[in-house]
Amino acid sequence: MARFGRAFTALLVLTLFVLPALSTGVAAQDSPLPAVELDCGSDPVMNVHPNFYEDAVLVCTVTNPTSASEVVQVEKMEWDGVNVEMTLSEDEFTLAAGDEESFNIVFSGQTRLPASLTHEFEIEAKVTSWNGLPVGQLPDGPWVANQSYLGDFSIASYGMVELIMSDKTTRDLSTSEEVDFTFQFTNKGNDDDNIVIRIANEADLVAAGFSFPAGTFLSEEVAYQGTSSLRSLTVRSPSDLAEDIRLPVLFKAESSVDSSAASSEITVQLNVVAPGQSNSLGGNLDEIDKDQALQYAAIAGGVILVLLLIVVLAKATKRSSQGTAAASAIQMPVAIDLPEDAPVESAALDDDLDDFFSDLDGDSNADEFDDMFDDL
Structure with missing residues (x-):
């Protein structure tokens, strides 16, 4: 059914x-x-x-x-x-x-x-x-x-790179001298990335007479969250100079997987002294780079802080010693000089007491009791 x-x-x-x-x-x-x-x-x-x-x-x-x-x-x-x-x-x-x-x-x-x-x-x-x-x-x-x-x-893949250079101090060079810049770069994006490092102001340096024996850029495939091997680029100073040169070299790291990603940059100052010139670049206070200025400022601040600490401790110690001396002065007993006629006053006091209790002398009491019993 x-x-x-x-x-x-x-x-x-x-x-x-x-x-x-x-x-x-x-x-x-x-x-x-x-x-x-x-x-x-x-x-x-x-x-x-x-x-x-x-x-x-x-x-x-x-x-x-x-x-x-x-x-x-x-x-x-x-x-x-x-x-x-x-x-x-x-x-x-x-x-x-x-x-x-x-x-x-x-x-x-x-x-x-x-x-x-x-x-x-x-x-x-x-x-x-x-x-x-x-x-x-x-x-x-x-x-x-x-x-x-x-x-x-x-x-979606995104790029994020960080350029790392341990020595960013100013380089003082003579003519035709080479200097190597060693660095690493870290992939902080979310995908494997072919990171490119280049000298961004190449045109300005070439115009000033600098050259680059190993080229002006390099690249390396860096895994997700990885760090590259140690890499380097070389800069050679001009061979002929009429006057001293002071120029920065700008290193820039860029992501290949994300063209919109921000680059990572490091700037190092180059000072080149012309032949026959004194090292005026190194002697002028204006030539001190930012890293050195920050270092000197930190040292000066530390010295001032130590001096202030010493002054505060000295004042605190002085106040402590003054307070201890005052406390000692308050606690010391003070001797009281008695007047020379003190014994005389004591004798007078004894005479007054004797007069006050004269009615209680033994002889007077006996006479009173005898009179009372005679009436009986």
Whole structure:
């Protein structure tokens, strides 16, 4: 009996929906069968730069192509992201015949995530109710046309380099003298990067007569979060000078993976003394570079701080000693000189006491008692 009921239901659906659709060739937007269309934009790419981070947003649209109202549910079918979270702005839509609605898929995570991190994702739009009738009451079959979308999530590469040079002090040169500048550079971006180092003011130095035996630039492939090997560039001073020269040499490190990334720069001063000239560059106070000036200022500040500390300690010690002396003076006993006639006053005091108690002398008491007993 149950088998007959299911067969009858399938036959009814086939008669009411499938056969009319096949015989009349109705257009998709007028389809009499439960169906949904799902369309999304291009695959999302997240910007994880620490200064320009933003969530990746994918806009999708669900459309009801049928001739009846529908309730459509959207859900995640596949997502294996660990460091990135995928969320839907909405997951259920009530659509009239031919209507559509858009929603967002938001991907959020952390800054500095590596560009090698990619994820595949899948969402599905499913018809849960058609023309007021829950689809669950209809038998499964091709007449319920759900739709899914499969995409790829990725992270945009960004460049961030740091140029490191241990010795940035001024170089004093004579004519035709070579000086080597040794440095390293660190890849602080989120992808492998071919970092380029070049002398940015090459034209100015060449015009002044400088040359570069090993060239004016070099590059090295540096892994994500890695540091290059020790590298160097050589600068040769002019061979003929009529007067002293003072020029900077500017080293600049740049990212190849991200043309918009900020460069890292280091400037070193070059002083070249012309033949027959005294070393006036080194003797003038104006020729002291910024590093030396900062060093001298730090030394002077330290000396002043030590002197102030000594003065404060000296004043504190002096006040402490004065307070101790005052306390000692207060605690010392003071001798009191007695007048020479003190014994005389003591004798006079004894005489006064004797007069005061004279009535209590023994003889007077005995006489009084004798008179009392004589009357008896």
